[in-house]
Amino acid sequence: MSATLASGGPSHVAPVPGLGLTLGMTLAWVGLIVVIPLAALAIKPWELGVAGVVQSLADPRVAAALGLSFGAAFVATLVNLPLGLLLAWAIVRLDFPGRRALDGTIDLPFALPTAVAGIALTALLAPNGWLGAPLMAVFGWQVAYTQAGIVAALVFVGLPFIVRTVEPVLRDMGRDAEEAAATLGATRPQALGRVVLPALAPALLTGFGLAFARSVGEYGSVIFIAGNMPMATEIAPLLIVIRLEQFDYAGAAAVGLAMLLLSFAILLALNLLQRALRRGRR
């Protein structure tokens, strides 16, 4: 024993046991709950044949629903970028009474069940609601039961993703670079635009990806406020539900598969963009 300790390389440290057991459990768990079910999604549409899948997806209702889900998610996440940055900035950089309370409310959309958020937002934004009534009276805008209502619900759902990815980066960044820029004569907007914002860009992109991925598939918080009119306010997940109710399993799976592949492609593009950004900064 003492001899092995004396010769002491890392090769003599006993490996941590339990790989076989834990890896076996993990593979069974991932395989049964995630991999096999998603494989079913990838296989099922082709029961229609390639032509059948194309025909099923060529339905103008599908294009409208996919366009709405991805478009509304994109707009809502875009709206959330400045809002999330503002909230993260206030939490990390400012000191004011109520800062901790503000910090505490950020995670509300994570904690509130989606159906609860859905009916609450509908009540608020309906033409007779707390926010809906003034918007209607002053601007003549109806938010609930329109595409604007869908965007509003997705803004609610996506906001914490942006705040919580930007916040730690902003905290770690410190103020040295800003201070240096100011010392070198940069105005405050210059320092923010050329020093702070570029440093936060990768985090903003990560947050964008997370919020977007969540918003595209969102169902519970959208369904009550959407109005659900085919071709106008019908989101893609709802179309899946409708096709299932008509026992069109393969057609439902085709829409689901298209949704997943589209969002993975977008997430991959975001990932590549982020890598390019990182390389550019180096």
Add this chain to the structure above:
Amino acid sequence: MSARFRPAHADAPWATLLVAGAAVLVAILLLALPLAAVFVEALRRGLPVAMAAIVEEDSLAAMRLTLLVAAITVPVNLVGGVAAAWAVAKCEFPGKRLLVTLIELPFSVSPVIAGLVFVLIFGAQGWFGGWLQAHDIQVIFALPGLVLATLFVTFPFVARTVMPLMQEQGRDEEEAAATLGASGFQTFWRVTLPNVKWALLAGVLLCNARAMGEFGAVSVVSGHIRGETNTMPLHVEILYNEYQFAGAFAVAALLALLGLITLAAKTMLERAGRRHSRSAT
């Protein structure tokens, strides 16, 4: 310190006030108001009406079902998540990154798709639909379907909170324990678990909150039979669609309370975790 000028990077007081005010306004309009609306709408017709909606037969059945589904799914994802975290953080094997990607995958899948995949497998026209029907076993529109769909959507919570912490802590302590002759289970119970217990609890809480609050995935596999396959969020939907708004918001308020308690407990656990890691170093 007090004699110093305002540092060059600091903002004028009016700018600070403006930004703080804007942030608070956004938080109130976007985050606090929806929460307030739930409770105000629930109490609009008085507390007795709200209470009556909560203790009504179908609502109690929904609560029992929600608790049952969570009681089955949370332990499964707890054990799976901890096993995965151990394998990834403490051992070496090829394909680790792919495994981690697969574990996090359910977070970027629509809840409706999470329900759909199990209908494709176990539904009447699904892969095993005929066989299940022949043997009189019901998965979809019954408890097993609700459990499977909930397992999928709550899948990553525990693994994701525990795995980064276990990786950060490295494997020195476990290797030392193994060298001293401890078995894998002894090492886990006496060395690893005490180091990650707060994060583990936070993961379980989040997993539980999502399991109890899930709507989209269970909506697809539930069949919406009142008093039988309706969970609490689905019961909210039924009441709402029947224009029983006070009742819908009363049950919703109960779910919102669950969310608020989860949030508060999570914050406390994170603080405990930070204290723990500070005292350890």
